[in-house]
Amino acid sequence: MNNGIESIFKSYLEPKEVYRGGKNIPASNKKIYKLSSNENPLGASPKAVIALKKAAEILNVYPDQTDIRLREALVADFNTQLVADQFICGNSGSEIIDMLLRAFIKEGDxxxxxxxxxxxxxxxxxxxxxxxxDVPLLESDYSLDVEGIIRSITPKTKIIFLTSPNNPTGTYVPKPVLEDFLNRIPKNIVVVFDEVYRHFADAKDYVSALPFVKEGHNIIAINSFSKTYGLAGQRIGYCYSTATIANYIRQIHKPFLLPITSIEAAIGALSDSLFIENTVKTVREGRKYLSEAFTSLGIKFWHTQGNFFIVEPPIPEFDFTDKLMAEGIMVRPVSQFGAPGKVRITIGTQEANEALVNALKKIKPHTF
Known part of the structure; x- marks a missing residue:
């Protein structure tokens, strides 16, 4: 029976494309290398695991009412360049995005x-x-179309999303470009700068949002514990900004938001400098190895500053991913991300990277 409830549904929430995360490893008797979700190739920070296990002993107790202890740990991680009030933590970088939109967007913005x-x-x-x-990245090299964004700004523009390194392309916004852009846009616009892959970047002109936050720009930097720290399963992230912006956003931050396991695991992970160093080293070495392998095999790819590559296979992307899956390698088509015909491949351990290259060599006669 139609009770008329549809009349109060918001028209802009009609069924459309929804975000779907990467698939989990299917049940199989053979070895499967999951190179589809940009997860940490080394697992989770051992110090985070120890802290999480200890926290599991007191699951009957409510967690911290606020995120202050984690924010203080972040202050130390940022070498006291920021203060605790400039950080906000949440259940993953995705929830931070949602929180920022709730804080700044109303219908029609x-x-x-x-x-x-x-x-x-x-x-x-x-x-x-x-x-x-949508102001697409420039097709030739996936660089930011700064002039296109500037032309698209109107009095209704409230938020501009920038990502560096960008998922799924691996490209980044060089420091001079970001500096020029921030100086040209209207002062009432908030730039949301997604830098969850920042630890892996080594380009000389790469920059995080930190110096621009310190200068007082209206920029909010999103970060996650899912990549460098290996805590994707704990769903924890954070952002930082000017004290003015952060204190405004904090007004919609729920009490008891973060599980005690996530709080303790994140604090433990921040202290695990050896694990962080090994993760970054593994990714950068794997990046060099795969760049050389793709070049040798004649696979079109884009140079990356992340822990993944975007490639353009010479056959339809789903055929390509199916052939790799048959060889025990999971990778991800990224047409859903706005890159039809492309596939994203996560950098794994050396064993996983070699398995990928061997699989590519095996299917090459039939595809390249």
Whole structure:
């Protein structure tokens, strides 16, 4: 029976594309290398695991009412360049994105992003009735179309999403480009700068949002514990900004938001400098190895500053991923991210990377 409830549904929440995460490893008797979700190739920080196990002994107790202990640990991790009030923590970087949109967007406001990019920028914006403005990355090298974004700004523009390194392309926004961009946009616009892969970047002109936050720009940097620290399963992230912006956002931060296991694991992970160093070393060495292998095999790829590559196989992307899966390698098509015909491949351990290259060599006669 139709009771008329549909009349109060918001029109902009009609069924459309939704974000779907990467698949888990299927049940199989053979070895499967999961290179599809940009997870940490070394597992989780041992110090985080120890802290999590200890926290599991007191699951009957409510967690911290606020995130202050984790924010203080982040202050130390940032060498006291920021204060605790400039950090906000949440259940993953995705929830931080949602929180920022709730804080700044009302129906009819405009949000700018640049495909190919992380799908929640557009999906979550739609939840709040935002007008979505896609200014695609420049097709030749997936660099940011700065002039295109500037031209697209209107009085209704509230948020501009930038990502560096960008998922799924691995490209980044050089420091001079970001500096020039921030100085040119209107002062009432918030730039949400997604830097969850920042630890892996080694380009000389790579920059995080930190210096621009310190200068007082309206920029919010999103970070996650899922990549470098290996805590994807704990769903914990954070952002930092000016004290003015952070204190405004904190007004919608729920009490008891973070599970005690996530709080303790994150604090433990921040102290695990050896694990962080080994993770970054593994990714950068794997990046060099795979760059050389892709070049040798004649596979078109884009140079990356992340822990993944985007490649363009010479056959339809789903055929390509199916052939690799048959060889025990999971990779991810990224048409959903705005990159049709492309596939994203996570950098793994050396064993996994070699297995990938061997699989590519095996299917090459039939595809390249």
């Amino acid at each position: 405009e949000v700018i992003y640049s495909n190919p990019c992380f799908l929640p920028y557009s999906v979550f914006s739609r939840w709040y009735g935002a007008v979505q403005v």
